[in-house]
Amino acid sequence: MPHHRLVLQPTTLFLRIFFLLLSLPSPISTFLYQSHHLQHSAKSLVYHSSRRHSRSLIQRQLLNKINDFMFSGMRHNPKPxxxxxxxxxxxxxxxxxxxxxxxxxxxxxxxxxxxxxxxxxxxxxxxxxxxxxxxxxxxxxxxxxxxxxxxxxxxxxxxxxxxxxxxxxxxxxxxxxxxxxxxxxxxxxxxxxxxxxxxxxxxxxxxxxxxxxxxYFPPFSYSRHLDLVSRCTQFANVESLGQSLEGREIECISVGSGKSVCWIIHRQHPGETMAEHYAEGLLTKLLGLDNKGKVGEDVQNILTKYTFYVVPCMCPDGAVRGHLRTNACGANLNREWATKRFYQAPTKERSPEVKAVLDKMDSTGCDIFLDIHGDEELPFNFISGAEKTPNWDKRMESLHGAFVAAYCRASDDMQQKIGYPAPPTTADAEKYLNVATNQIATRFNCLAMTLEMPFKDCLTKRDPSRGWSPARARALGAAVLSPLEYVHPYLRDKTEFWRNLPPEDDYVDTTDDYEAELRAAQEFVPLMKSKRYYSDVHEIHPSKQVQ
Structure with a gap:
């Protein structure tokens, strides 16, 4: 194998020394922070009350910027x-x-x-x-x-x-x-x-x-994203709600004339590419993209009941960069929907993607909300709700149960037994009001849900050669219109409507323990018994810190 050698030019050597000095807690970093050329880089990190903590954050951001500059031409291997x-x-x-x-x-x-x-x-x-x-x-x-x-x-x-x-x-x-x-x-x-x-x-x-x-899962490229948005322009209203940190538009496709407002956002976590494949299936069905804008009576009917706001990609910068969960500056967008203690969110400097969408939602209102994701571990499609949040009551529980049951009837790729366990207490849920589903449920007193799809093969309907795939994600996106239609009459119903719903619409407590399914299939996969809710890494590994 050839020897892999990287030759540093004098300028690069100087910058490396500069990089090392900057990492030290000294007046140098303070001076650099105050300089005109580096102020913009540091702005997004001035949100801590502690000056000492602020300085360390500024240093980290400056180090990131300098590292990007030094290796901008060497993002990939010099001789791979x-x-x-x-x-x-x-x-x-x-x-x-x-x-x-x-x-x-x-x-x-x-x-x-x-x-x-x-x-x-x-x-x-x-x-x-x-x-x-x-x-x-x-x-x-x-x-x-x-x-x-x-x-x-x-x-x-x-x-x-x-x-x-x-x-x-x-x-x-x-x-x-x-x-x-x-x-x-x-x-x-x-x-x-x-x-x-x-x-x-x-x-x-x-x-x-x-x-x-x-x-890890088939990509959904930015060029495909732009093509999808362009096709939607012919049959719906397409607007930019704002720009990402790197200047990409946060597009929102709106259609429908109904009084009920439905928001569906996708791909907050950029590595969960199945979410945008889902968006493509939803928009194709909703707008007739595969039929020159012609839609069936079922779609025509639902468009008279809802006004839809669809964001196909919340994190375009992270998508282009090949990130798993964050945008260009390292913000996990699904932790940016509300301020958490000293951490102010969302902000234009760190999470403009969330701020733009949330500002628009505040102006339109919201009666039902879906946040589309992918889950690395569980080999199932499932829906996680806003359980134990301040507004969670019998109405919310019944709406959630009816929606999931109707989705299962509409698609045999959906199921309701396996998923994230609900938080044990209200106090536990309130720790995560910065998560989109919890924040929207609380902010608008509406049914809000997170839909998760697997990276693996889907155990409810196996296909070892393809696994969970873009085609099946698109089909699941198209199928969501059926449960939306089903729960529409009850979204703002102030009566005890649940008394008239059939037993199969009852809310089901989910579990992440799917050993019974594996035993039935004569398989064994090691399971994590202390499964987190909200996919929080530190709920799984309290000491985990990847630098």
Missing amino acids: TTEVGDVTVSISDAFDGGNIKFIGTRPNELDPKNTTDVILHIKPDRYTELEKIGHMQYFCFRATVSGLKKPHKVKYCIENAEATSYPEAWFGTTVCYSSNMGDVDSWYRNQDTHYTDGQLCWEHQHVKNGAVFFC
């Missing part, structure tokens, strides 16, 4: 190509949504002559100050093989899989692969994927020269 005999394997994440770092190669222990091990690392998101972690889990990269004269096997190993945000989630994961990233329905699952000794590994037989893409 390795030669194995006559065969060359080149690894790249230099594309929209890419994320991987090439570490090196090693001889395969079992078959060193015919198999090459390629060692990789997932790159972390920007450091998240509120959660004290650099999230990472999502990956997407291109492997190009050249000089191939006969089929050659490559074993890909993500060496730092154990250090990711949700290492438990690797059990049962199957990596996605495709030779045509432009075709979102061309992805298959590598069923050889296994998580052993803290590494996620899989083998791929390269039968001809060319590129193969590998990822």
Whole structure:
């Protein structure tokens, strides 16, 4: 394997010394903060009451900025190509949504002559100050093989899989692969994927020269996002609610003439790409994008009852960067919906995406809210509610139960038994009023829910070769109109309407313990018994801190 060497120019050496000095708690950092050219970088972090804490935050942000500058031309590996005999394997994440770092190669222990091990690392998101972690889990990269004269096997190993945000989630994961990233329905699952000794590994037989893409879940590129928004413009009102930190528009598609207001947002966590595939399915159904704007009577009817506001991508910067959970500056948008103690949110400086949407919601009101996500660990589609929040009562519980039951009737990919357990007390729920679903339920006294889709195969309807896929996510998005129609009469009903609902609409307490389902399928997957609610890393690993 060629030696990987990075030569630093004198200017870069100077900046590295500067970078080191800046990390020290000295008057230098204070002076730099006050300088005109660095003020803007620091603004987004002046939200702590403690001057000492503020200074450390400013230093961290400045270090991030300088690091970006120093390595702006070296975001990817300086020489990510390795030669194995006559065969060359080149690894790249230099594309929209890419994320991987090439570490090196090693001889395969079992078959060193015919198999090459390629060692990789997932790159972390920007450091998240509120959660004290650099999230990472999502990956997407291109492997190009050249000089191939006969089929050659490559074993890909993500060496730092154990250090990711949700290492438990690797059990049962199957990596996605495709030779045509432009075709979102061309992805298959590598069923050889296994998580052993803290590494996620899989083998791929390269039968001809060319590129193969590998990822955690099939991407939804920014160009596809722009195309989706453009197609919606013909049949709905499309507006920008504001811009992201890097200047990308936060588009909102609105349609319908009904008095009830429905907000559906997607992809707060950029690595949860299935959320935007879901948005595409929803918008295609709602606007007739696949039929020149013509929609059926069911859609025409629901458009007279609701006015829809749909945000297909809340975090475009993180999506382009290949992040798992954060925007360009490291903010986890689903923790930016309200101030939490000293941490003010949302702000234009750190979370303009959330602020723009919340400001618009305040002007329109909200009668029902859905936040679309993906869950790394649970192999099911499920809906999590605003249980135990201040406004949670029999009305809310009944609306939630009826909606989930109606969704299950509309799609056999939805189920109501497995999901996040509800917080045990109101005090526990109130700690998370900065989460979108909880904040909207409390702010508007409305039914608010988080819909989660799996990264893995969906155990309610298995498809090992494809797993949970973009096509099924689109279908689930289209199916949501049925439960929205079903609960519409009750959204603001002040009577005890639940007395007239059928028993199958009853609220169901969810559990994350799906061992019974696995035993029935004669499978075993290690489970985490202390499953968090709200996907909080520190509820799972109190001491976890990824730098």
